[in-house]
Amino acid sequence: MEFNSNKAIFLQIRDTILERILSGDLKPGDRIPSVREYGATIGVNPNTVMRTYERLTTEGVIHNKRGIGYFISDDAKEIVLGNSREEFLKEDVPVFIRKMELLGLKPEEIFDNK
Amino acid sequence: MIEIKDLSFSYGKEPVLKSITTSFEEGRIYGLLGENGVGKTTLLTLLCGLKKVGSGSITTDGENPFNRTPSLLEKQYYLPDEVAPTPMTADGYAKERGRFWPLYDHEKFLHIMKEFENDPDKKMSQMSAGQLKKTYIAFALATGAKYLFMDEPTNGLDIPSKAQFRSAIMSHTAEESTIVISTHQVRDLENIIDPVIILDKQEVLLNASMEEISDKLFFDYGTTLKDGSLFREQLPGGFLQVYPNYDKEESKVNVEALFNAVHAHKDLIKGLFNKKEA
Numbered sequence: 407m408e409f410n411s412n413k414a415i416f417l418q419i420r421d422t423i424l425e426r427i428l429s430g431d432l433k434p435g436d437r438i439p440s441v442r443e444y445g446a447t448i449g450v451n452p453n454t455v456m457r458t459y460e461r462l463t464t465e466g467v468i469h470n471k472r473g474i475g476y477f478i479s480d481d482a483k484e485i486v487l488g489n490s491r492e493e494f495l496k497e498d499v500p501v502f503i504r505k506m507e508l509l510g511l512k513p514e515e516i517f518d519n520k
Numbered sequence: 521m522i523e524i525k526d527l528s529f530s531y532g533k534e535p536v537l538k539s540i541t542t543s544f545e546e547g548r549i550y551g552l553l554g555e556n557g558v559g560k561t562t563l564l565t566l567l568c569g570l571k572k573v574g575s576g577s578i579t580t581d582g583e584n585p586f587n588r589t590p591s592l593l594e595k596q597y598y599l600p601d602e603v604a605p606t607p608m609t610a611d612g613y614a615k616e617r618g619r620f621w622p623l624y625d626h627e628k629f630l631h632i633m634k635e636f637e638n639d640p641d642k643k644m645s646q647m648s649a650g651q652l653k654k655t656y657i658a659f660a661l662a663t664g665a666k667y668l669f670m671d672e673p674t675n676g677l678d679i680p681s682k683a684q685f686r687s688a689i690m691s692h693t694a695e696e697s698t699i700v701i702s703t704h705q706v707r708d709l710e711n712i713i714d715p716v717i718i719l720d721k722q723e724v725l726l727n728a729s730m731e732e733i734s735d736k737l738f739f740d741y742g743t744t745l746k747d748g749s750l751f752r753e754q755l756p757g758g759f760l761q762v763y764p765n766y767d768k769e770e771s772k773v774n775v776e777a778l779f780n781a782v783h784a785h786k787d788l789i790k791g792l793f794n795k796k797e798a
Contacts, residue, residue, distance in 0.1 A: 412741035414734060414770040415711060442690055449686035451549060451714040457731065 415450060416457040423462065427478065427486050434480045438468065465489065521545060522567060522667070522698065526576035529562060536562050538722035539576070544698050546666075549689065551713025552702040553779055558719050560702040561601065564669045567700065568598040580667065594621050596667035601675060603656045605647065610655045611640040614662065623664025632658035632692060635684050649676045657685065661692040668699045674708040682708050706775040716775065718782050725782050728793055733773050736792050737781070738765040741772075750788070751781035764792060 411418060426432040439447065441455040448455075459476055462468045467482045479485070506516070522544040529537045536559040544550055544567075554560045565571045566578060569585030569592070578585055583592045606613050610633065618624035633640045636654040644652055653676050660668060674682055689712060693699060703709055716733065718726040728736075740746070743758035751762040760774060762781040782789045 412739075412772050414772050417770060442695065445712075446687045446690035449683055450711045451730070452690065453548075453714045454711070454730065 416454050416461070419444075419448070419450070419455060419458040420461055423458070424467070424486050424490060427467065427482050428490065432478050432482075434478050434482055436478045437474075438476045438478065440475055521581065523579045524576070525579075527566070527578060528574045528576055529559070529566060529571065530574055535722060537566075540722075540724055541576075542717065542724045542727050544700060546696045546698055548715060549699045549701065549713055551706070551709060551716045551775070552700055552719060553704075553706065553716060553775070554702075554719035555783075558721055560719055561671055563719065564598065564671055564700065564702055568596055568667075568669050569593075570598070595665055596669070597621070597660045597663045597665035599656055599660045599668070599670045599673060601671040603652055605645040605652055607643060607645040609641050609643055610638070610647075610658075613644060613655075614640070614659050617659070618662065621663040621665060625662050625664060628664075628692060629658050629662035632661055632688055635688060636681060650678055650681065653677060654681060657688070661688060664694065666694065666697050668693065668697060670699070670701045672703055672705070673701060674703065674705045677708075686712050706779070710773075710775045713775075716778065718779060720783070720786070725786055726789060726793060730773055732793065733778060734765070734771060735768070736765055737771075737773075737778065738763045738767070738769055739771040739774050739777060750785045751777055753777060753780075 413421075423432065423438070432438070438444070438459075441452040441459060444450075445452040445455045459468065459470075463470060463476075466479055466485050468476045469479050470476050506513075524540055524542050527537055527540040528535070540563075552560050552563070562571070566573060567580070567585060569588050572586045580592060581595070583589060585592060585596075608616075611630070614629045615626060618626060618629070630640055633655070636658060638651055638654045638658065640655075642651070644655060647655065653673070657670075657673055660670065674685060677685060686709070689699065701709060701713060703713075714730040715728055716726060716730070717724060737750075740749075740761040740763065741755070741758065742761075745752065745759055746761060746763070749761040749763055753760045760777050762774075762777050765771075
């Protein structure tokens with residue numbers, strides 16, 4: 407995996423998992439790899455993957471079954487949609503709007519094309 | 521668990537390490553960083569019992585490694601920066617030497633050799649420097665040693681091998697093993713080392729997990745220069761600046777910048793990291 411953005415690695419790994427949940431690639435009940443397996447696949451220390459899993463567990467997106475592994479929660483998609491929409495509005499949209507203003511673009515030029 | 525207490529070591533009259541106190545816990549991949557000549561290799565050879573401490577102590581699972589008891593030797597492996605081009609095939613060498621490590625797994629050796637696209641039937645004396653290094657890395661991982669000390673393991677590896685190395689180090693070591701990698705190639709290993717130890721002339725400047733580092737320091741990749749940075753560097757797309765993490769924001773740790781920030785502000789960094797949180 408190539409990490410380019412300046413976001414903390416454990417958050418970038420979270421983004422990847424969230425995207426896979428939104429796209430339907432990961433479904434409720436699916437098992438996700440152990441932290442070591444995942445770490446080995448993407449070349450990242452297991453501690454870093456653990457931080458991702460801890461964050462996702464707190465958010466209720468995944469849950470740990472003792473001794474078996476981590477699984478996608480039943481309502482993962484709803485949670486991810488809610489959180490991701492909020493993050494998008496809070497983080498991405500202001501940047502987008504600033505850029506629009508800098509370039510002198512009006513909303514209708516972007517949204518009314520189709 | 522390895523505990524180092526008040527360790528000093530000198531070559532003749534020239535002191536190298538002075539009152540070093542630190543520890544290495546299980547299940548971690550330590551990155552040992554330091555400028556040329558600060559004693560990284562010396563520390564590794566002391567850890568595996570090839571040298572005798574001047575004063576102070578090293579204790580590995582309750583034993584002094586310099587006693588070189590078989591019970592400890594079979595739990596550790598030291599991969600030096602320069603490795604010997606033995607006039608044997610890799611397969612023959614590994615089979616013979618593997619007998620010293622009870623957990624040695626020849627199938628695993630062959631498997632890693634294959635991952636590295638390295639021919640086990642080739643004579644080690646006829647291998648290129650990179651092929652030879654990969655043979656030794658494969659062997660080191662196949663020993664099943666709980667303590668793995670590696671001095672510049674990615675030196676001489678070609679580009680694809682570096683990713684294979686990162687993956688192999690996690691797929692082929694036990695969960696409770698302690699791995700200590702000394703390196704200058706921080707970009708090769710940035711994402712797999714955690715914690716980071718920065719050794720300076722005769723002292724440990726930092727021994728901290730990545731989580732602690734990102735908690736205490738903020739790495740800013742923005743386009744505006746700000747005051748009060750501990751380190752700044754101009755990048756093609758802007759700047760990389762390091763500050764104390766006042767706002768407790770998450771950022772991506774850049775180990776090169778970390779190293780430079782630590783060196784430029786030794787006392788401030790030590791204060792920042794020694795502070796016990798309430």
